[in-house]
Structure formats: structure tokens, C-alpha cells
Amino acid sequence: MLDLTYEPPKPKVIPGAKHDWELVIGLEVHAQVASKAKLFSGASTQFGAEPNSNVAFVDAAMPGMLPVINEVCVAQAVRTGLGLKAKINLTSAFDRKNYFYPDLPQGYQISQLYHPLVGEGEVLVDMGPGIARRVRIERIHMEQDAGKSIHDMDPNVTFVDLNRTGVALMEIVSRPDIRGPEEAAAYVGKLRQIMRYLGTCDGNMQNGNLRADVNVSVCRPGDYERYQETGDHSVLGTRCEIKNMNSMRFIQAAIDYEARRQIQILEGGGTVDQETRLYDPDRGETRSMRSKEEAHDYRYFPDPDLLPLEIEQDWVDDIAGALPELPDQKKARFVADYGMTEYDASVLTAEVENAAFFEEVARGRDGKLAANWVINELFGRLKKEDHSIAESPISAAQLGQIIELIQADAISGKIAKEVFEIAYTSGRDPAEIVETEGLKQVTDTGAIEAAVDEVIAANPAQVEKAQANPKLAGWFVGQVMKATGGKANPKAVNEIVQTKLGL
Amino acid sequence: MTNDLTKLTIAEARDRLRAGDVTSVELTEACLSAIDAADALNAFVHKTPEIALDRARAADERLQGREEAPAMCGIPIGIKDLFCTEGVPSQAASRILDGFRPEYESTVSRQLKDAGAVMLGKLNMDEFAMGSSNETSVYGDAVNPWRREGDATRLTPGGSSGGSASAVAADLCLGATGTDTGGSIRQPAAFTGITGIKPTYGRCSRWGIVAFASSLDQAGPMTRDVRDAAIMLQAMCGHDMKDSTSADLAVPDFEAALTGDIKGRKIGLPREYRMEGMPAEIEKLWADGAEMLRDAGAEVVDISLPHTKYALPAYYVIAPAEASSNLARYDGVRYGRRAKLAQGDGVVEMYEKTRAEGFGHEVQRRVMVGTYVLSAGFYDAYYNRARKVRTLIKRDFEQVFADGVDAILTPATPSAAFGLGEMSESDPVQMYLNDVFTVTVNLAGLPGISVPAGLDTQGLPLGLQLIGRPWEEAALLNGAYALERAAGFVSKPAKWW
């Protein structure tokens, strides 16, 4: 397997009033499993349905209802684990996490505390060319999502919609290996990318399909290294958990705020209380979620309605064998096979559909040229109009035609851009456009010579200047290009001008 | 006379329905009359005469049809209030489910319905199946049709399936469904002189039955005799995909196993069941039962189940723990009763008041004990420890079965039925001791059956329990059949209601 070598980024240093501080961050990412039905019931997981219409009696926790596990949800979690190079536990079990909340009908959430489905793994988070943070995954477990409580529809009443109750979640728990807000956001982005490649989660943060609980603490320079040597977490400082973050931008802002808040307390001689907090994007601050008394006692115990989940190694191997090429592999391959920069490879592999599009454009053609066009021309244009690659009005085959035309010297780079624009707005084939609009590059030396002769004859003063200062010969090239409507092959024009001017 | 119709066993009714001797409508009407005249027993708490007659008529049509109708077709039965029955109040005898009418039918009651059985109504029980005397019901106590000789004291029919037991014993229906978590079928059967069987854990689906303790609950039939139990159990069990703890095993023909021949079978008498202070009558009955089985050709041996005495304490950790979690859903949000709230009450107040008003005292107590044993710092000391003891209890049985024992004979209860209200002053543990012979069976997940075997000096029925190997209900029923024939118990309670 191809691999690029990386160095870890330097941890972010925050200067406090008195000392320098460093950050320690761990994330628990909740990813909604891509499946048709819920984890333990046959109701649909489709977003945007009428309230309480994707609800089975099991989800509503009616008396006598029982859970039955969805095999695809299990497979998706295994697939995710394999994508994070993690250990798959052939035996895992389900536990009840007991607490009261209106959008938790059972009064407990079925989760996996003691024996999760997936064990330790790792993720490589790219932070720039040659720089990446290796983040260790502690575990991934399956659990039920809760419903939605709507507090702002009425001043006195909370409305509860159970559509999301029981949807399968994968909770991906990282070790405290992340050392800065940008890293944290990039980590979430990497997980999202991997899961989108795998098809195990659509990563739609706006819909809440991917959200993170962010654990933040601050420590003094040197403390983290001590933790790495001894494994003693206490030197990392007291951490606070910021819950339910579903925006990468806000994750960074929240971490920044929280770090400064903790630093201020510590430098003032106080201690940080371990607590759960929420980020308020309007105010740009985190605030405490629960009072100290309400510390939750979840009374975890194995769910007696479910037996331990036993999966076979063969089944896991089959899933492993069918995994698609993952982002890191694809990126390394693009660099090696197409000779592109790591940066370009990153851009092209950010979304698997984009990478596939690119490879179709590049097939049998100049890879570097293809990369340049896809990244700079196509992506730029798509972004401007807020289109995804799936909505691209120009197909990979069509873009490929442009590349071919350039490679064959049939059109110049400049003309190619015009052709691209026409193809993009009209959907016509580039080859047809070039033919119909007569945009084919003029390579006929006779015609070019004639054009050069004309310009030379009409501008004797310029001829003298150019002969004295050869750099000014470019002016003639420009004139000929104008005269030929840009269709003359610039290289040929330049050669002929040079010759005719006697340079 | 219509009264005589209600005295028919399921087997007899089945034959006479097919012979054209009697119709399901006639049977049903006879039961409905008997029920209406028996309000003093407070066994039926929701009567469903219209549904009953509809189903009876449909059953009669089906019996006329060309296809062979199932054994339970046309048989009028009662359904314990713990089973969710579509469109019909299903309250688990609790105030907190006041008004709840499920939009679905439990698998077990649906199977009976599909077989053509006629639901007469819902039966009284201890609230949320937590109790051994049917004294915790929101509907009021159920009453045992049996009375002590010359004594009009109202007696308990046992619990939690007290209404079921009372109804069958008083000939209000030909059979009834019960559930058994720590003895709730077997103990009331013994108190009322009828037969009740709890099958192996996983034989019957739990889907649609209000959950009390998930790893212990099982549904089962309560009937006049062993043959009826075999017939009704057949219709109730089977794999259900909707219940992950339901066993994917074929259901053998239980009735076909009733040969009465137990020659060469090995019956064990566990010495640890001989408890201190055990009433002499119970000891004698047990010994008599052993003798009867010996006479029938079985080999009777002494065995040891060393961890027996820890079964009750283990049960009273595990069952409340699971219950505390299973009952968390009763919160006034989606169904049942919600407390009236004061100005300024938020959702926490709503939960607290709803549950305080909706749950009876025994339920509250068990939910809180369960909450406590699972709470931070105590999980290992209580719950985990209890589960380990449970492993040992199960192992005791496995050892004995591995040694060649086919079934185990024990008393069903430590006494005959006691008076209603008699135990109200005692501490809660005294009531729990009623289950001392039965809880081991739920902890080990084994099948167990209670068969009426004699009367005590006051004329009250006493039962004997047989415990079988996992999945071998057929053999167990046959052993019970032999015991039943030998015991020859035919007494019925004298009608006072």
C-alpha cells in the first residue's frame, strides 16, 4: 500500500496573561448510519418527514415493545471500523443507558458501554503537505439516536418529534491526541470524508447526521509529553465537554473560547469544574449545561432484551474485501501515478465523486493537464454556482474532449477556456463546438506567415524597435493572435515572427 | 344447563364443538353469564362481551368449514391484563396506564385469536405483575373462589396472575393466559387448585406483553388440567422475529406426549427445598407426590441444588433492576395517565408526580430498589453479583440434569392461600417468601408446572411443582399428567359468589 510520510504539526500555543498554554482535545463523534431503516425497528430513517410519521411502536416505547437489530447497521459500523484501521470485536453487547428526557421514550438509550463492536484504530488528519496528525481511535460503538425536542414553538410547551428516535448512530471516540482547533475541525472533516467514501454516513452536518462532543482541557508546555510517557491523564488538566457541535467553524470557535475561559480561571488561581457545556454561536461563548447536582447516573446494565452480538470473521473479511479505495490510498496513488502535487491530490480526493470524475477525465489523457482543468476550471466554476459534481453541466467525457483537443494542439489554452465556457452553459460537446464555431487552432504555417507578413508590413516602426530590442517581438505575436481571432498556434506564431524579424 | 357448559375442559369442549353438540356461541354465552354473576371475585376487570360473541360466531363458522380448525377454536378464555389487546384496555392493573388502548395485539394473544379462541375479557393481576397475592391492583383485590371450611374470610388467589387463576377455578372461562416472572402462574395455580405451566424462557414471545423483568418473564396457560395446559400452550408458543429472546425452535406436539407413562424416568427431590418451618401438610404432600411417581414407575432420588437459598435474594436484585428500567417509559408523555400539574411545573415535576400518582406502593418500592442496585458504586456489589449467583443456580440444575435427572419435584408454595389483607402489616420480604419454591425456575430459565395434588386441613388446595429440562415441555407435561392422574384431585370450590 502506498503511503506518504508525514510529520506531526506543532501543537497550538495560547499565550495567557501569565504563561503559555497548550490544548488537549478529544472528540466523540456521532455519525448517523446510512441505512433505510432504524437500528432496532423497521421505521424509515428518511430526513424531513412529517412529525412522528417515521415512528414504529418500538420507537415510541409502547408497552411490550422489543428491539430487533438491523444487520445492515452492524455491517456499516464494521465497515467504518475497517476504514479507520480498527479492531473489529466479533463479540459485542448492548447496554442500557438510563435517563429521563422527553425525546427518549424508553427512558433509556440502547448503547454499547462494556463491549463495543469496534476497538482501537487510527486516523491520519492532513494538516498540509507533509504534515499530518495521527489521531488514535479508542472505540466505535453503536447506539440509538434520540428524537427531537422543540423548545421554541411555544413559550410553555416543548414539542417532541420521535422521527429520529432509534436511528442508528456510530459513536467514534478518539483519544486526546488533538492539539488545536484547526486539527479538531480537520479531524471531523477527515472522518466525514472516510465515511462518505465508505458510504456508511452521508456526513450531512446541517441535518445533524454528523455531530461532535468536543472535550477540551488546557495544560502547560511539557505536560503533554509527560502524559505520553506515563499514560497519566491527570496531567492534562480538567476537561469540559462541549456537546452537539454540528459545524466545523463553530467547533474551532468553541474550542478557542473554551481554552481561553479555562486559562483565565487557572491563571486566576481557580480550578476548572468538570462539566458539560453548550456553545452559543450568537454570543460566541460556551455555557454550562447542567447544574452540579444533576450529575447523571446512567445506571448502565446489559440490555436483557438483546443477546450478545456475535459476528463471524468470514463476514468481516468479506466486508474488508469489498472496501473501496480510501482517501489516503487514493491520494497517494494520485501523487504517484499522475505526478501531481500532494495539495492537488488532496483537492481531487476530497470527495469520492470528484476523484472518480477526475479519473474519468484523465483516462488515456495527460493527468497533469486533466488535474489542472478539473481543479482550476471546473471546480472553480461549480463552486461559483454552488453546484456539486453530480450537477456539473459538463460531463467528464466532455471535459476529456477538451483535454484531448489541447493535447492534439487543435486548440490553444486560451481558446480551450472559451470552449469550456460554451460547453458549460450549453451542454454541447466541445469537439462539436470547436468545429461549428471554427475555433480550431490555425497551424497552417502558410496562413500564419501571411498574417505575420501583414503585421510586419503595417508596422515598420515597431519592426525597428523589435530588431533593436528582441523582447519587443512579443507585440507582433499579440497582433497576429488578435488578427487570427486567437486561433493561431501561439508557438508557431512566435517562431515565425522571430524568423521574419531576423532575431 | 348453561352452568355445566362452563365446567367443560378445553379438551371436552373441543370434542363437543366438533361433534356439533355445542356451539362456541353457547359456550361463550354461558361463560359471559357466569362472569356477570361473579363480580364478587373481581377476576374479570374489563369485560368484552361483544368481541367475545363476534369471535364465537366466527369460530362457529370456521368449525363448520372444510378445513380442520385448530384445537383452541371456539374456546372462551380470559386474557391477563398484562397482555396488550388491540383496542381493548390493557393496563397491567395500574393507574398509570388508565385509558391506554393499544393499537396492536401481543403475539401470544394474537396467536390465540388466530386459532379461533374467544376472548371474554381482561383479567385482574398484581400491578405490573409485581406481587404474589393480587392485592396491589388498581382494580382492587381479586378473590379466591376457594374458602376455608366454615370460614367466610376472603382469600387471595395468589399473584400476580390472580384474576386468571380465580376465573379458571370458578369456571368463568375454560382457560386463561398468565405470565410468570418469579412464580406468577404456578403459585396462583396452586392456591386455586388448577394447573399452570411456565414454559422454558424463550418458548413464548414476549412481544406486546408489558415487560416487568425481561430476562425472567414468560407467558403460559392456566387451565383446569394438564391436557388443557398442553393444548393451550401449543397455541401460545413459537418463535417470533419481533422478540430477540424468542427461541427459533420447532414446537413439538405437546398433547401427543401425554401418555402417562413415566416408567424409568428419574425424578429428583432437592434437599434444599426442605425449608425450616415448612408446614407439615406441605411436607406430607411432597412425600405423597414422590410416592405417587414412584408407584407410576419413576425412579425417585435425592438431589442437591446447593445455591437454592440464594435464589430469592438474587431474584430481588435482578427483577427490580430490570423493572426499574422497563418502567421508565411510564412517564405521562405518550400514553396513559399524566398527573395534573401546578402552575410553573416543568417536565421533571410532570414525571415525578405522574409516576408517584400512577404507580402503586409496591411498584414504587421495587422500581426504587432496582434504581438503587444499579446506581453508581453499587452495580458490582449487587447487580453483577446477583447475576453471578444466577449462573451458579443455573449450573446447579445443569449438573443435576447431566447426572440423568429428568424432572424435579417440589412443593409449589410454602402454604395454602392466605387471607386478603393478612400480610399487609408484614415487611415486604415476608410476601416475597411466597415465591421461594418457584423463583429458581425463572432464574434458570427452565420450564415449570404446578399441579393440584391435595387439600389441606382447612379444605384449601395445595399444589406440587415439577421442573423440567430446557425445551422439554412435552416430557414435563407428561410427568405432570402422570402425577395428576395419581393424585386424582377433582375438588372444586363451593360456589358462594
Next chain:
Amino acid sequence: MSIDKAQAAHVAKLARIKVEDDALPALAEEFNTILGFIEQLNEVDIEGVEPMVSVTPMRLKRREDVVTDGQMPDKVLSNAPDAREGFFAVPKVVE
């Protein structure tokens, strides 16, 4: 392990059951009676014994990933004490 009034109150709170202050001592006493009974379990030697995890060990059945349920908001809401505009309504929850 003996439970006092404060612990009894804490357990009631965890279980979301309102117990009046004057009922707490009696409740604590009942707990203690029951817990006293349960203490017997400490006599058992559980060294090396696995806690029972499933009563009848079998392979956990799986469902196919097909939508077979839901689409019945009326039935889901039909028993609700307070349902409004397709939602369950509860007194305002303060985060």
C-alpha cells in the same frame, strides 16, 4: 449498606418518583429491610464465575434493512395525554 433519608430521597429523584418528605424515613426503612435480605448474596463464593448474560444462549437474530414500519402517526399519537399538531406536548424543558 444502610440507607438514610437523604439517600432515599436521591434514589426517588433518580427514579423520577415524587416522595413526600415525611414519607422518606419509612421508605428508607423498607429499603433497608429489602437490602438486608439481599445481603445474603455476599455469602456466596463467586470467584471466577461469569455473570449470566443470556438465559438461553442463541445467536442474536438480525433484521433485513427494509422499511416495514412507521407511517402511522395517528396510531402513535392516539393514546397521548397531550398531542398537538402531530407532536407530543410536554411542559417546557429547561436545558
